[in-house]
Amino acid sequence: MMKIKVLIVDDDTLLSDEMAAFLSRNGYSVEQAQTLTEARSTVSAFAPDILLLDLKLPDGSGLDLLPEIRDKLPQTTIILLSGYGSIPEVVTAIKQGAEDFLTKPLDPDHLLLRLQKVQTHKQLSTRLKILELDWENQRQMIIGQSRKMQEVIKQSQAVAQGNTTVLISGETGTGKHLLAYYIHQNSPRSEAPFVYVNCATLSDQLLDSDLFGHEKGAFTGAVRQKEGRVELARGGTLFLDEIGELPITLQAKLLHFIEYGEFQRVGGTKTLRANVRIICATNRNLQQEIEQGRFREDLYFRINVVRVEIPPLRERPEDIPELFDFFLQKFCRELGKPLLNPQFDS
Incomplete structure (x- = not known):
């Protein structure tokens, strides 16, 4: 502490x-x-x-x-x-x-x-x-009784007990964000922050500031010192979604932080430290990104210590009834309608 x-x-x-x-x-x-x-x-x-x-x-x-x-x-x-x-x-x-x-x-x-x-x-x-996840997402559980999803859950529970970096891969919409939170909630860090960063939504400078913070006057509009999400995640988990979109200019800085746990705010000279666990997610083929010069190979090896791959729904159709029921009940509650009990043919 x-x-x-x-x-x-x-x-x-x-x-x-x-x-x-x-x-x-x-x-x-x-x-x-x-x-x-x-x-x-x-x-x-x-x-x-x-x-x-x-x-x-x-x-x-x-x-x-x-x-x-x-x-x-x-x-x-x-x-x-x-x-x-x-x-x-x-x-x-x-x-x-x-x-x-x-x-x-x-x-x-x-x-x-x-x-x-x-x-x-x-x-x-x-x-x-x-607390950037809304309450509905925090209440959700990983859904799926298929063999493939049970393997994902079992692997996630095992990896949750350590501190190694985790790379979650899967197509868009497969629930990578939710699985990252599930790993955090089942880890010894569950009482500490879970902080989400989408690497695809901000420019290089803004993402640098969002991740590592900035000092007053570091750039136009930096009217006061700001803590980055790395600092907010101290003791907990930092989830880097869409890691394949991380600008090449920031990849070296992230690599240094993963290796040494230290960083500097934008415009700062003081070296700061933060103990966080890194979980990343991507829907890209990072090995192809490496071959095309868009992703650092050394960073890839650092984030890919443990890999969890979420299968798409088309590969586990037996989970469709459970998912259908979950969303049906969710929308009934939101709309104030009576809860329904659908019956599915075996």
Whole structure:
């Protein structure tokens, strides 16, 4: 599990050291700064999840830093600290983006409780951001009692227990997206995010930003820093649909990420890391794409560690009655009609 990063900005070195030691013992990753100047430098390098910010600093007010943090790191939670706090300062701080306000001296247990609440809120927010499958798709199960589909299900259940990359192949409409989600749901990562990316829908630059995020000013329209889907998928599964459509310019970057688990946002210089499992899907013949110079052979070997092929419906006609019944009941519920029980001749 990734540690929550806390930056303490306070010129009271004794108090700051005590807070840092206490939070470190409780599992947080902590950095310290004593001035606004030092804080600005540390914020850029450390990118804290939580900022504990003193109002009174040697080179200015902590309020001066608030707009900068909100602009550069909008997802950072800011908690102000002060022994001289006043109601007007609190109101100003809240208006400028602070989430909380604590007076010194701090009670360690109270501070820890506040941070735990912040952590819970951030985890819930992240979960909301990555729930891109609609509820109907999440309720669906893999349908098919034919021998071929049972083999697919058995293979998927087995591969779900590992962390190897998986390549799902099959014709359009065979359910590759649903099978990827099924593998995720049956894996040890099932409580973590499942993040979907369609490699065929965006231009090279936009897909790079969508996958790996971007820094403010990286290109026209990049008005603030943005996390990519790789970061949103931390601890979970990243599903790259239509991987055969991935631009050749991005294939090397994806290969590096698969090999080392590290990447850089567009326009950034800082190397970031994310622990995710990669599942890819394609309806293309990737070996032909390699021969024609449109797909990297080394990337192919990296994503094709385990391959699951979904047979088309014409090769498993015995599954048609079950599928017919599933969609019939689905549409009856959606239209508010009585559920039907069709009978099929054997």
